[in-house]
Amino acid sequence: MxxxxxxxxxxxxxxxxxxxxxxxxxxxxxxxxxxxxxxxxxxxxxxxxxxxxxxxxxxxxxxxxxxxxxxxxxxxxxxxxxxxxxxxxxxxxxxxxxxxxxxxxxxxxxxxxxxxxxxxxxxxxxxxxxxxxxxxxxxxxxxxxxxxxxxxxxxxxxxxxxxxxxxxxxxPPLTEQKAIAQVLSDIEAEIEALEKKRDKYKAIKQGMMQELLTGKTRLKYNLD
The missing domain is CATH 3.90.220.20 (DNA methylase specificity domains)
Incomplete structure (x- = not known):
């Protein structure tokens, strides 16, 4: 090559x-x-x-x-x-x-x-x-x-x-190392924020399942 x-x-x-x-x-x-x-x-x-x-x-x-x-x-x-x-x-x-x-x-x-x-x-x-x-x-x-x-x-x-x-x-040269490290740090912070958001919605889903599957929260529905 x-x-x-x-x-x-x-x-x-x-x-x-x-x-x-x-x-x-x-x-x-x-x-x-x-x-x-x-x-x-x-x-x-x-x-x-x-x-x-x-x-x-x-x-x-x-x-x-x-x-x-x-x-x-x-x-x-x-x-x-x-x-x-x-x-x-x-x-x-x-x-x-x-x-x-x-x-x-x-x-x-x-x-x-x-x-x-x-x-x-x-x-x-x-x-x-x-x-x-x-x-x-x-x-x-x-x-x-x-x-x-x-x-x-x-x-x-x-x-x-x-x-x-x-x-x-x-x-790489030191200045390039620092630039690479900053980009990687920014990406890692973004991933962490997304994971926290995902965990939040998982907890909401789990709580909603508990409410719905035990009948504590009732849904209006129409079988027609």
């Missing part, structure tokens, strides 16, 4: 000439959680507390969900080493349900958050990479297809830190 002028063939497909492809380890760091002796046991997790301790229920294909949350105390948090989020970190699930991505930006209402043993933190360490763009590219087929190729284990699929470090990330 002939490549259009101004474009080039790369490991991630055809991209503009002025874009680069970098391994994630060149632009960021993969951080495991603390899996040592101080890792929280079930009786050290509480419905309220100082530090949110993420579970698989909190990191979904749609990002963070906080319908069910468990916390650890401040004392327990101080005992743990790696695995605490800072703003603009990205969380990736690596065991069981792999490849779910969530972004710890300012919209998340918790200040103290830690990952569990089935996750890693992806931390941007490059001034030439926009973290919102990184979040978008990690959710895209470009990276998700790479995940599908390197995941191993049939009973419990897993990703390794080494494999994640080798993710191929297409990197």
């Amino acid at each position: 002939k490549i259009q002028e101004g474009y080039k063939q790369t490991e991630v497909g055809i991209i503009p000439d002025d874009w680069e492809v970098k391994n994630f380890e060149e632009i960021g760091k993969v951080i495991n959680g603390d899996r040592g002796a101080n890792y929280p046991s079930n009786n050290e997790l509480f419905e309220n507390g100082y530090c949110l301790f993420l579970s698989a229920k909190n990191v979904t294909k749609e990002g963070f969900k906080f319908l069910e949350c468990m916390f650890i105390t401040q004392e327990k948090d101080r005992l743990l080493g790696n695995g605490k989020l800072i703003r603009n970190d990205v969380v990736l699930t690596t065991r069981g349900t792999v490849g779910n991505i969530a972004f710890f930006d300012d919209s998340v209402g918790f200040n103290h958050v830690r990952i569990n043993s089935g996750m890693v933190i992806l931390r941007n360490e490059s001034k030439y990479l926009d973290t919102s763009y990184l979040y978008g590219i990690l959710k895209s087929d470009i990276v998700q297809n790479q995940i599908d190729r390197i995941v191993f284990g049939s009973a419990q699929p897993q990703l390794t830190v080494k494999g994640i470090s080798q993710f191929k990330i297409p990197c």
Whole structure:
């Protein structure tokens, strides 16, 4: 196939000439959680507390969900080493349900958050990479297809830190990254608004069905 002028063939497909492809380890760091002796046991997790301790229920294909949350105390948090989020970190699930991505930006209402043993933190360490763009590219087929190729284990699929470090990330110029990230954010906000509207109408329908199917609301009708 002939490549259009101004474009080039790369490991991630055809991209503009002025874009680069970098391994994630060149632009960021993969951080495991603390899996040592101080890792929280079930009786050290509480419905309220100082530090949110993420579970698989909190990191979904749609990002963070906080319908069910468990916390650890401040004392327990101080005992743990790696695995605490800072703003603009990205969380990736690596065991069981792999490849779910969530972004710890300012919209998340918790200040103290830690990952569990089935996750890693992806931390941007490059001034030439926009973290919102990184979040978008990690959710895209470009990276998700790479995940599908390197995941191993049939009973419990897993990703390794080494494999994640080798993710191929297409990197446009920084200004273009920011523009791409803004468009993706606007689309995501529109989708969220539509989903809220859909949920509202579903609730209205459910309530109407309950009224109609129990005879609490009667309809005027004519059989003629």
